[in-house]
Amino acid sequence: MSKSPDTSQVLFKREYERELETWLHRRFGYLCMVFVALGFLQLVVSLIEMFGDNLGGAILTALRSGGLLCIVAYYFLQREQYETRDAVLRGLARMILALGGLSLAGWLAADQLGLTTVSSVLLSIFFLHITSCLFLPWTPGESLRPILPLLGIWIIFKLLFSASDPTAIGLMIIISPAILLPGLLICGWRLRSHSKQFRSTMLGKHFKTLRQEFTKARGIHESMFPDEYDDGYVRMQYKYIPMRELGGDFLHVHIGAEGLVHLTLLDVTGHGLPATLSVNRIYGELERIRAELPRAKPADVIRLLNRYMNLTMSKHNIYATAIVLQLDPYGGEITWASAGHPPAFLRGVNGTVKSLPATGVVLGALPDEDFEIDEKTMELSPGDMILAYTDGAFEVRDRKGQQLGLDGLRDLLHKQPQSGNWPQFICSSVEKYKAGRTEDDVLVTALTYISQRLQTKSAPAPEIEVEANISSAASSLKLTSPDV
Numbered sequence: 001m002s003k004s005p006d007t008s009q010v011l012f013k014r015e016y017e018r019e020l021e022t023w024l025h026r027r028f029g030y031l032c033m034v035f036v037a038l039g040f041l042q043l044v045v046s047l048i049e050m051f052g053d054n055l056g057g058a059i060l061t062a063l064r065s066g067g068l069l070c071i072v073a074y075y076f077l078q079r080e081q082y083e084t085r086d087a088v089l090r091g092l093a094r095m096i097l098a099l100g101g102l103s104l105a106g107w108l109a110a111d112q113l114g115l116t117t118v119s120s121v122l123l124s125i126f127f128l129h130i131t132s133c134l135f136l137p138w139t140p141g142e143s144l145r146p147i148l149p150l151l152g153i154w155i156i157f158k159l160l161f162s163a164s165d166p167t168a169i170g171l172m173i174i175i176s177p178a179i180l181l182p183g184l185l186i187c188g189w190r191l192r193s194h195s196k197q198f199r200s201t202m203l204g205k206h207f208k209t210l211r212q213e214f215t216k217a218r219g220i221h222e223s224m225f226p227d228e229y230d231d232g233y234v235r236m237q238y239k240y241i242p243m244r245e246l247g248g249d250f251l252h253v254h255i256g257a258e259g260l261v262h263l264t265l266l267d268v269t270g271h272g273l274p275a276t277l278s279v280n281r282i283y284g285e286l287e288r289i290r291a292e293l294p295r296a297k298p299a300d301v302i303r304l305l306n307r308y309m310n311l312t313m314s315k316h317n318i319y320a321t322a323i324v325l326q327l328d329p330y331g332g333e334i335t336w337a338s339a340g341h342p343p344a345f346l347r348g349v350n351g352t353v354k355s356l357p358a359t360g361v362v363l364g365a366l367p368d369e370d371f372e373i374d375e376k377t378m379e380l381s382p383g384d385m386i387l388a389y390t391d392g393a394f395e396v397r398d399r400k401g402q403q404l405g406l407d408g409l410r411d412l413l414h415k416q417p418q419s420g421n422w423p424q425f426i427c428s429s430v431e432k433y434k435a436g437r438t439e440d441d442v443l444v445t446a447l448t449y450i451s452q453r454l455q456t457k458s459a460p461a462p463e464i465e466v467e468a469n470i471s472s473a474a475s476s477l478k479l480t481s482p483d484v
Contacts, residue, residue: 248268322338
């Protein structure tokens with residue numbers, strides 16, 4: 001079974017590569033400065049030695065120091081032209097190879113004059129490698145690229161030109177790669193530590209940014225929710241508790257010009273940001289439906305929403321349950337259509353509770369030609385209240401794992417909240433019942449018929465005209481519906 005990659009490495013791969021590039025470029029300059037300082041130090045030492053007995057060695061050291069300063073100065077001035085990390089690494093490799101080649105050339109010359117020992121060459125290679133690894137943020141493999149050729153050249157020359165004992169030479173060649181271990185360990189430790197620190201810092205910044213973005217997104221999302229409504233004839237209240245910063249439950253209210261109250265409650269599959277994005281799209285479609293068909297009945301709204309979701313969202317396995325309520329304060333009637341949504345409850349003013357069951361399947365599951373939705377109506381008395389909710393309101397569990405269920409929710413309606421705010425009462429009761437973290441969004445709304453409206457009811461448009469408008473809107477949706 002393959003191991004999944006570290007999420008933070010995937011998220012911040014580009015940022016980390018940019019960080020390494022900047023870091024390597026900066027350290028390249030520091031390394032050059034160190035080599036320049038050492039070159040001047042060697043030059044001063046060689047000048048002092050010229051007054052001693054080892055004049056040839058002093059001159060050789062001075063020449064090597066001068067060559068070192070020239071090489072380092074050249075690459076130091078060239079470093080600004082390296083635009084990528086790979087380019088910097090190539091420049092570094094060439095500089096170290098040049099410095100190593102200079103040391104090898106000096107060793108060959110000194111060896112012919114009898115002024116050096118075998119260990120001085122290995123010491124030069126070790127010094128180049130360990131100094132570079134102390135300053136440069138490169139990987140162990142990258143640190144070996146300029147050093148292994150130098151070590152190989154030294155081995156070849158040692159085999160061909162050394163007059164020492166073959167056994168000693170062979171043993172020295174075998175153990176010579178060990179001089180690179182300190183530098184390799186430094187490289188591995190530095191990059192590992194820096195990677196952890198970088199991911200930790202970036203995750204902190206990323207989390208803070210996400211929190212800020214989600215807070216703004218939640219404000220935008222909740223701005224689509226309606227204000228509570230009370231005109232003295234109908235009262236609408238609701239309470240929304242998302243499982244995360246954003247959720248997939250939504251409430252839409254439309255007050256018709258004739259005073260009819262149209263309420264749509266939706267629950268989109270999934271949670272969090274994906275569900276919220278789906279809700280935003282459905283909200284736009286609902287706004288379009290109500291703008292073009294202000295007198296559309298519950299079944300008509302459900303049918304149009306199903307067509308929209310089937311054409312645009314079902315291919316991504318996004319579906320929704322919905323209930324559409326229409327309260328007529330003139331005739332005292334509630335009309336509803338429900339697409340696979342949990343049954344709403346009608347609580348009578350006398351305390352009796354009736355169910356408003358689903359009248360069709362979930363939105364988006366069937367194409368328009370196979371989708372069927374019924375519409376039902378009940379008479380109301382002043383004081384009657386319709387409670388609609390999403391499944392998070394009854395799927396909560398207590399410490400024993402027992403679900404509140406529809407029966408438990410129904411039992412709550414036999415009580416009477418002191419505040420008169422049913423959504424607040426239901427949500428508070430659900431919070432007291434559940435144990436552990438919330439596993440779903442909770443949205444509860446109450447639509448109360450306060451009193452009969454006595455004004456003359458506006459004459460509705462002829463049914464044939466309404467049907468024609470709905471048919472036209474549906475055809476337009478089928479032809480122009482956007483793809484995801």
